[in-house]
Amino acid sequence: MEAANKGCCCQSMKAQDERYQKLADIIARYAGQPGALIPVLHQAQEVFGYLPNDVQVLIAEGLDVPLSEVDGVITFYSLFTSQPRGKYTIGVCMGTACYVKGAAAVLEELKQQLGIDVNGTSADGLFTLEVTRCVGACGLAPVMNIGDDVYGRLKPEDIREILDKYIQAERQADA
Amino acid sequence: MVTLTIDGQVVTVPADYTVLEAAEAAGIRIPRLCYLKDVSQTGSCRVCVVEIGGRLQAACVFPVSEGLEVKTNTPMVRESRRTTVELLLSNHPQDCLTCLRNQTCELQKLAQELNIRQVSFEGERTHFPIDLSSPSIIRDPNKCILCRRCISVCSEIQGVDILAARERGFDTVVSPAWQEELANTACTNCGQCVLVCPVGALTEQDDTEKVWAALADPDTHVVVQTAPAVRVTLGEEFGLEPGTVVTGKMITALRRLGFDAVFDTDFSADLTIMEEANELLQRLNDGGKLPMITSCSPGWIKFIEHQFPSLLDHLSTCKSPQQMFGALAKTYYPRKVGLDPAKIVTVSIMPCTAKKFEAERPEMRSSGYQDVDIVLTVRELARMIKEAGIDFVNLPDGEYDAPMGISTGAGLIFGATGGVMEAALRTAYEVVTGKTLAKLDFTDVRGLEGIKEASVDLDGTVLKVAVAHGLGNARKVMELIQQGKAEYHFIEIMACPGGCIGGGGQPIPTSTEIRQKRIEGIYAADRDMPLRKSHENPAIKVLYEEFLGEPLGEMSHKLLHTSYTPRLKYRTAAPCKDQEQLAGNA
Numbered sequence A: 001m002e003a004a005n006k007g008c009c010c011q012s013m014k015a016q017d018e019r020y021q022k023l024a025d026i027i028a029r030y031a032g033q034p035g036a037l038i039p040v041l042h043q044a045q046e047v048f049g050y051l052p053n054d055v056q057v058l059i060a061e062g063l064d065v066p067l068s069e070v071d072g073v074i075t076f077y078s079l080f081t082s083q084p085r086g087k088y089t090i091g092v093c094m095g096t097a098c099y100v101k102g103a104a105a106v107l108e109e110l111k112q113q114l115g116i117d118v119n120g121t122s123a124d125g126l127f128t129l130e131v132t133r134c135v136g137a138c139g140l141a142p143v144m145n146i147g148d149d150v151y152g153r154l155k156p157e158d159i160r161e162i163l164d165k166y167i168q169a170e171r172q173a174d175a
Numbered sequence B: 001m002v003t004l005t006i007d008g009q010v011v012t013v014p015a016d017y018t019v020l021e022a023a024e025a026a027g028i029r030i031p032r033l034c035y036l037k038d039v040s041q042t043g044s045c046r047v048c049v050v051e052i053g054g055r056l057q058a059a060c061v062f063p064v065s066e067g068l069e070v071k072t073n074t075p076m077v078r079e080s081r082r083t084t085v086e087l088l089l090s091n092h093p094q095d096c097l098t099c100l101r102n103q104t105c106e107l108q109k110l111a112q113e114l115n116i117r118q119v120s121f122e123g124e125r126t127h128f129p130i131d132l133s134s135p136s137i138i139r140d141p142n143k144c145i146l147c148r149r150c151i152s153v154c155s156e157i158q159g160v161d162i163l164a165a166r167e168r169g170f171d172t173v174v175s176p177a178w179q180e181e182l183a184n185t186a187c188t189n190c191g192q193c194v195l196v197c198p199v200g201a202l203t204e205q206d207d208t209e210k211v212w213a214a215l216a217d218p219d220t221h222v223v224v225q226t227a228p229a230v231r232v233t234l235g236e237e238f239g240l241e242p243g244t245v246v247t248g249k250m251i252t253a254l255r256r257l258g259f260d261a262v263f264d265t266d267f268s269a270d271l272t273i274m275e276e277a278n279e280l281l282q283r284l285n286d287g288g289k290l291p292m293i294t295s296c297s298p299g300w301i302k303f304i305e306h307q308f309p310s311l312l313d314h315l316s317t318c319k320s321p322q323q324m325f326g327a328l329a330k331t332y333y334p335r336k337v338g339l340d341p342a343k344i345v346t347v348s349i350m351p352c353t354a355k356k357f358e359a360e361r362p363e364m365r366s367s368g369y370q371d372v373d374i375v376l377t378v379r380e381l382a383r384m385i386k387e388a389g390i391d392f393v394n395l396p397d398g399e400y401d402a403p404m405g406i407s408t409g410a411g412l413i414f415g416a417t418g419g420v421m422e423a424a425l426r427t428a429y430e431v432v433t434g435k436t437l438a439k440l441d442f443t444d445v446r447g448l449e450g451i452k453e454a455s456v457d458l459d460g461t462v463l464k465v466a467v468a469h470g471l472g473n474a475r476k477v478m479e480l481i482q483q484g485k486a487e488y489h490f491i492e493i494m495a496c497p498g499g500c501i502g503g504g505g506q507p508i509p510t511s512t513e514i515r516q517k518r519i520e521g522i523y524a525a526d527r528d529m530p531l532r533k534s535h536e537n538p539a540i541k542v543l544y545e546e547f548l549g550e551p552l553g554e555m556s557h558k559l560l561h562t563s564y565t566p567r568l569k570y571r572t573a574a575p576c577k578d579q580e581q582l583a584g585n586a
């Protein structure tokens, strides 16, 4: 295959990024085997955290599978994502009880504060925002969780303070 | 052979038949939607259900077996079919009156056949943006019924793999990867997906309004050219048998529509042969790049640009006949008749959706203007003829205008797979040997076999040639070249199965049987031509004497030859500067 057909060609940049080396190893292990696509996508997602477009192209070329099929499989299974994930996933419960108690306003506040939509990831790479079905904590409605932490009886005005906690912890870890 | 019973009839059919095929053999037509012979057999729509052993089975994929009992018309069957189609209709825009596929739509026809008079389900409708990015094809996913025929044709027959189903359930959409617009993909604009789409979800870009506007403008001189393959298919739009030759009626219809001059792409096909045969001989003599590959088919050109950019120097530098015509229609022609080239509008009637893209390529402006202004498919021309109230079937025959309407049988056979090769051989043989060909028909290169080979003795030198049609076959030939295993001198490649008679702008339906009849029409018309070799075309001789000089001369190079653009296979979203660089120097 000609160089021009290789999906992305920032070889110099990528050579320094060991994730691409791992990806090449994964592809090499599965190339030529039937049914390789799903396990390769799975392992690639473990390496990168998500499946960016250039990784999809490298997998398509490496396994000789059409890119349209790679994209079809990724979008079919909810376990794959082509969007980067933040360090923490925020899940806002949209079950009936939470909804009635104002989950929509909480969600709106999160979107505003983070500057993203549902399923988006904040620019600092810290948070991915999702909505969830009823998490069974209706007594605490409205509820959200950030990673393993659960927050209940939320009001929109609580949000800023909660987010700042994670942001500060991150700054301290960096310093 | 196996024997089974269908609706009480005993039927004996080959063992590899499906129930649907067996029923057809017994004269029972089972309704279907996703199944399309020779193209798609996914068993996904469940419109074709029949009762076997008390259960519903999809007839299009269910194999026959000895003693099988099939019922095709029971209350359970009728109810299931209706429910299936009603569910489709509940998520379908009810746009029939203004839809391009009104009256040729298979969903409409099915609703009529199944006697559906109301839709009992109130469904939520999906809303997707309409993709208008391609100059050739419009994709309206809102009308898509997810039959997946387009996916089959694009992957399995064309091997381009642009379309696939993405997402799931209610959100499912058939689209290019990443919901990319068609114009940003390696789509070749071949239009094979348009030919197989049962509904109005994939259609040609309609340019008829632009033509009406040019015809209504008193200041323009509107010139039309008709491609070789159009004359054997246009009649189908008016109920005539596939393969009926309607050249004379088509010319009369074009005059009545108001075109100022009616010319023939066969003329410039003859010219293409003069240039291309000489280019081949030059490459053979001077050790040029071989095998040389034809360049008439814009779907094929875009395919090689994306898929094999390092092999572009195998392509003949000859423009396609459409573009040679356009370049001359705004230089030679106005000079000859004393017109201002700025006032000329060139329209072409093509079997092809990719020709719309070709006409807009930036390099196709060698006259100083866009050489071909507007491209219409056969379907669009038929719509204009109907709109004008012209009774096509009963029209008297007309004749092309001189000089650019004068042509030979060699130009005409460009419309069928193998035709360009045969036309080139007729000329190359006589140019090289100085002898007259005893037998003009090179039957080895004719017909619907995917890849055809032949060798021709040019007075001692044996010329090895190959012909491929359909891009899946083209890929096989290109891989041979890549591996250094293609021992050919000259290869003809056409993007569409069957060549232009099976082009993406042809009447719907276009099936294998219909392609075969159109091919027969082409060769019958060739046999009836007084002249059948391009180098004998008197108008071409005059063109060289008066204007071009000689084949491959300076003027030819300026107007009739072109260059190609390496393109990427994917647009990755990753920020990547090297990629643009690479596109520039691949």
Ligand code: SF4
Residues within 6 Å of the ligand: B092, B093, B094, B095, B096, B097, B099, B100, B101, B102, B103, B105, B106, B107, B108, B143, B199, B200, B201
């Ligand atoms: S695709 Fe068929 S059913 Fe749908 S709007 Fe067009 S004609 Fe009507």
Ligand code: SF4
Residues within 6 Å of the ligand: B137, B153, B154, B158, B160, B161, B162, B163, B186, B187, B188, B189, B190, B191, B192, B193, B194
């Ligand atoms: S026009 Fe041809 S290449 Fe493009 S999507 Fe349709 S079938 Fe595929």
Ligand code: SF4
Residues within 6 Å of the ligand: B143, B144, B145, B146, B147, B148, B149, B150, B151, B174, B193, B196, B197, B198, B199, B201, B202
């Ligand atoms: S676009 Fe047409 S051919 Fe393709 S899946 Fe939809 S309805 Fe079928």
Ligand code: FES
Residues within 6 Å of the ligand: B031, B032, B033, B034, B035, B042, B043, B044, B045, B046, B047, B048, B049, B058, B059, B060, B061
């Ligand atoms: S026609 Fe048989 S399942 Fe669609």
